Amino acid sequence: MQARVAEAPIEELEADALVLAFSEEASRPESPQTGPTPWEALDEACGGLITRTLASRAFTGKANRCVAVPTDGHDTGKARFTDLVLVGLGPAGDIDLETWRRSIASATRTSRARGAHSLVIGAGTASAVANLEELAAAATEAARLTTYRYTAYKPIKDATELEAITVATVGDASSDPASLASLTEAVDQARIIADATCWARELINTPPNDKRPPQLANAAAKMAAECGLECEILDEPAIEALGMNALLAVGRGSSVEPRLVVLQHRGRNADGQPTALVGKGITFDTGGISLKPPAKMDEMKADMSGAAAVLATMRAVAQLDLPTTVVGVVPMAENMPSADAYRPGDIIRALNGKTIEVLNTDAEGRLVLADALAYTVERFQPRAMVDLATLTGACVVALGETVAGLMSDHDHLATDLLAASHRTGDTIWRLPLFDVYQDLIDSKVADIKNTGGRYAGALTAGKFLQNFVGDTPWAHLDIAGPAYLDKGSGYRTRGGTGFGVRLLVDWLKSSS
Ligand code: BES
Ligand code: MN
Ligand code: ZN
Numbered sequence: 291m292q293a294r295v296a297e298a299p300i301e302e303l304e305a306d307a308l309v310l311a312f313s314e315e316a317s318r319p320e321s322p323q324t325g326p327t328p329w330e331a332l333d334e335a336c337g338g339l340i341t342r343t344l345a346s347r348a349f350t351g352k353a354n355r356c357v358a359v360p361t362d363g364h365d366t367g368k369a370r371f372t373d374l375v376l377v378g379l380g381p382a383g384d385i386d387l388e389t390w391r392r393s394i395a396s397a398t399r400t401s402r403a404r405g406a407h408s409l410v411i412g413a414g415t416a417s418a419v420a421n422l423e424e425l426a427a428a429a430t431e432a433a434r435l436t437t438y439r440y441t442a443y444k445p446i447k448d449a450t451e452l453e454a455i456t457v458a459t460v461g462d463a464s465s466d467p468a469s470l471a472s473l474t475e476a477v478d479q480a481r482i483i484a485d486a487t488c489w490a491r492e493l494i495n496t497p498p499n500d501k502r503p504p505q506l507a508n509a510a511a512k513m514a515a516e517c518g519l520e521c522e523i524l525d526e527p528a529i530e531a532l533g534m535n536a537l538l539a540v541g542r543g544s545s546v547e548p549r550l551v552v553l554q555h556r557g558r559n560a561d562g563q564p565t566a567l568v569g570k571g572i573t574f575d576t577g578g579i580s581l582k583p584p585a586k587m588d589e590m591k592a593d594m595s596g597a598a599a600v601l602a603t604m605r606a607v608a609q610l611d612l613p614t615t616v617v618g619v620v621p622m623a624e625n626m627p628s629a630d631a632y633r634p635g636d637i638i639r640a641l642n643g644k645t646i647e648v649l650n651t652d653a654e655g656r657l658v659l660a661d662a663l664a665y666t667v668e669r670f671q672p673r674a675m676v677d678l679a680t681l682t683g684a685c686v687v688a689l690g691e692t693v694a695g696l697m698s699d700h701d702h703l704a705t706d707l708l709a710a711s712h713r714t715g716d717t718i719w720r721l722p723l724f725d726v727y728q729d730l731i732d733s734k735v736a737d738i739k740n741t742g743g744r745y746a747g748a749l750t751a752g753k754f755l756q757n758f759v760g761d762t763p764w765a766h767l768d769i770a771g772p773a774y775l776d777k778g779s780g781y782r783t784r785g786g787t788g789f790g791v792r793l794l795v796d797w798l799k800s801s802s
Contacts, residue, residue: 296458301335304370306406313382314351328461335369353380354396394432396780427480434484435781487788490602494786498574503622507549508798517608524550534661541623543631548623564615566672570599570679571622577652595773596678599790614802621658645736684747685768697752727753736795
């Protein structure tokens with residue numbers, strides 16, 4: 291999908307559909323706009339169709355509700371739109387950037403269902419909730435993310451693909467070159483970030499027989515070569531030589547080797563201390579010897595969603611050429627039961643020397659992350675380190691399937707991530723790392739055990755990871771809920787969502 295900024299006034303553009311978003315208030319004839327509306331010229335160019343549709347009963351302004359009407363016979367002037375699509379933003383006082391994204395998602399879906407290949411999206415019709423750059427970027431993201439479909443094994447017949455969107459400002463067509471340039475930059479960056487998010491979705495949706503660790507590592511290498519990232523792939527002997535026995539143990543039951551992928555982006559302002567991202571890459575999680583029940587086990591192909599988010603973030607970081615140095619470290623393994631699989635009762639020594647008593651082979655994510663986190667700290671001494679993992683079902687119980695858990699021992703880092711979450715709509719909520727949770731994972735026979743019992747499952751998992759990060763400012767995101775959705779919602783399509791990519795890129799941009 292192409293995304294651009296209109297260079298001509300909106301009333302002179304051409305597209306299959308013109309998308310305009312309005313609040314509930316704007317739809318009420320009893321509260322008419324005082325003075326000229328910003329869309330007056332556009333309305334005139336459409337023969338008054340906008341005002342008439344706004345005033346009609348069909349349009350309520352309720353959030354995400356669309357009314358689509360053909361413009362035939364109404365296009366006077368230079369405007370050439372096949373359809374007019376009005377979408378509601380809800381009550382004016384409640385509108386924020388996420389409301390706007392979701393409304394654009396709804397209008398995009400409606401337009402595509404009507405066969406539209408091209409959209410013009412008007413920004414600036416509702417009370418200012420954000421600046422035009424933010425609105426343009428959010429609209430681009432929402433449209434791109436909404437049009438994603440997984441078609442690798444079943445192409446859609448006669449699919450209407452959205453090929454191009456044009457973001458145009460409504461009214462006050464101050465077409466000064468500076469604002470055009472900054473709008474264009476915002477839209478270009480949003481497209482890069484949304485494309486990366488869709489690439490993460492593609493990796494997550496790929497069936498587990500096609501993304502076993504060596505294949506997933508190759509996909510990372512191919513992306514790295516295309517984007518100009520440095521890439522190292524460590525195979526089993528290399529992992530063993532380093533002493534990453536926890537990663538090795540988890541991968542042991544599989545007939546294919548584990549991998550450790552290390553990606554680096556050297557920013558212009560490289561100061562030696564990089565920011566590090568670490569992602570859980572279990573390409574399929576059967577639970578191992580502590581086998582999972584069959585129901586929904588297929589969804590465990592998404593147990594590499596943390597890895598996908600980190601790889602896709604690295605892709606965006608490279609394409610945006612961010613000035614900071616960023617490293618991505620991704621442990622990949624397939625958690626299978628077999629004659630050679632690791633067992634409950636095994637004690638393994640992680641890279642940092644700590645011994646781990648394995649009580650449940652289904653608590654494998656924290657094991658591969660333990661080694662990856664310790665490796666990242668030792669090799670890179672990052673100024674900050676964030677890991678993403680579909681780590682616990684307990685986190686889904688606590689926060690539901692749209693919100694990720696944030697655990698951090700560093701308030702400043704946590705605050706920055708929460709701010710990025712607020713801006714992007716990748717919602718996270720902070721959970722505690724109190725010392726009482728360490729008591730639950732103290733082992734009698736080793737330094738630590740890999741499960742903490744029934745209570746506080748997300749927190750004992752987070753606490754476990756904390757044992758492998760040393761003094762590094764660190765945050766852990768448990769994305770088990772939002773990484774994968776049975777049913778799509780708004781701009782999040784069903785299956786892999788790419789949760790975390792927009793959050794991380796926003797955070798990296800704002801801290802660079
Ligand atoms: N990958 C799962 C967690 C998960 C569950 C992700 C549901 C997405 C949806 C993880 O490896 C796991 O199995 N965790 C166990 C830990 C337990 C054995 C301590 C869990 O949550 O039950
Ligand atoms: Mn598991
Ligand atoms: Zn898992």
